[in-house]
Amino acid sequence: MSRFSVPLRSPTAAKIVLLCAAIALGWIYYRSRAPIGYHVTVVGAPFSVGAADVTEVAVTPLGTDGQIVPGRQVTLEREVITGEDGKGSTRVRPSMIGDQRIDMTAGNGRWSIYLRTHSVGWLALIAFLLAIIAVFVPYALGGSSTGGVEGAWYRLLSEAKGGYSLSRVQLFVWFLPTAILYGALSFAQQGFVEIGTQLSLLLGLSGATTVLGTASSPAAAASSGERAAPDLRDVVSDWNSQGDVSRYQYLMLSIVGAIVMVAAFWRRLEMPTVPSQFLYLVAGSQGTYLATKAIKSSRSTARTEQPSPSTPKSEGGSPSSSIIVPADS
Numbered sequence: 001m002s003r004f005s006v007p008l009r010s011p012t013a014a015k016i017v018l019l020c021a022a023i024a025l026g027w028i029y030y031r032s033r034a035p036i037g038y039h040v041t042v043v044g045a046p047f048s049v050g051a052a053d054v055t056e057v058a059v060t061p062l063g064t065d066g067q068i069v070p071g072r073q074v075t076l077e078r079e080v081i082t083g084e085d086g087k088g089s090t091r092v093r094p095s096m097i098g099d100q101r102i103d104m105t106a107g108n109g110r111w112s113i114y115l116r117t118h119s120v121g122w123l124a125l126i127a128f129l130l131a132i133i134a135v136f137v138p139y140a141l142g143g144s145s146t147g148g149v150e151g152a153w154y155r156l157l158s159e160a161k162g163g164y165s166l167s168r169v170q171l172f173v174w175f176l177p178t179a180i181l182y183g184a185l186s187f188a189q190q191g192f193v194e195i196g197t198q199l200s201l202l203l204g205l206s207g208a209t210t211v212l213g214t215a216s217s218p219a220a221a222a223s224s225g226e227r228a229a230p231d232l233r234d235v236v237s238d239w240n241s242q243g244d245v246s247r248y249q250y251l252m253l254s255i256v257g258a259i260v261m262v263a264a265f266w267r268r269l270e271m272p273t274v275p276s277q278f279l280y281l282v283a284g285s286q287g288t289y290l291a292t293k294a295i296k297s298s299r300s301t302a303r304t305e306q307p308s309p310s311t312p313k314s315e316g317g318s319p320s321s322s323i324i325v326p327a328d329s
Helices: 011-032 120-142 152-157 166-189 197-215 232-236 245-268 276-305
Strands: 038-042 047-051 056-062 078-082 088-092 098-106 109-118
Touching (some): 011 120, 011 166, 038 120, 038 166, 047 109, 120 166, 166 197, 166 232, 166 245, 197 245, 232 245
Antiparallel strands (some): 098 109
């Protein structure tokens, strides 16, 4: 009896996985949707309720029918923050799951906001599904060989001559977790969440490094005939297979920074703010890596463009076979 099997990394299997993940996200959205006029968020995530002049915030639990649930007391602490535009705002972090009415007082005014909150488990599930989609999209678009040295992710992260590219790997390290977390929180709140200028600059620096790193790669390395096999040592080695400490320090800084960013997100359930000092550190690390690569590239190009020694010719004008000149003379 014959068996039918589909390799997990094949385009067909990848498309099936993507379809299942999309259906699961649609089911989550259907289950978490709120009535018109309700805001949606996650328990513990910050939610803005007004300007900095809000003096009192009260929470009233509501049932699924929108009626007040009697005998249930909920406390809610408010916090005042100053945005990047210099304006202050008041926000709260909901502590209960379900529908609730938030009543606010500012001066002589009073107003209410209706809110539906979900558990952190929903957010984690959404992030997991988005991670699956991010992993399988390259296989669905470009396919992957089940045998051999190449795969969909290897083609995305490798140089033209083969071998993993540090500039592409570091962009992957920064961009992928940021995109997944931002997408998960935005999906859970059913709207785009705010992202700090520092984090945007960090991603911009990472992208610029990828562009400059690709431009500074030597043409001789890209024109070599056979593509190199996948080897993670390529990330910390140059095109001459020599270890490079500038690559190592940049890789470690990217990995540590991405891990801290993920931990900070799950600690406060918001896109973290990147300190300016860390941006300076990343910029210096990127500059060291790019400068080292540019210097090595220029030296490699200079050696390639040196004229090769000419072969002596006989009196008849044809190359002499009796005299041999060493190649390194």
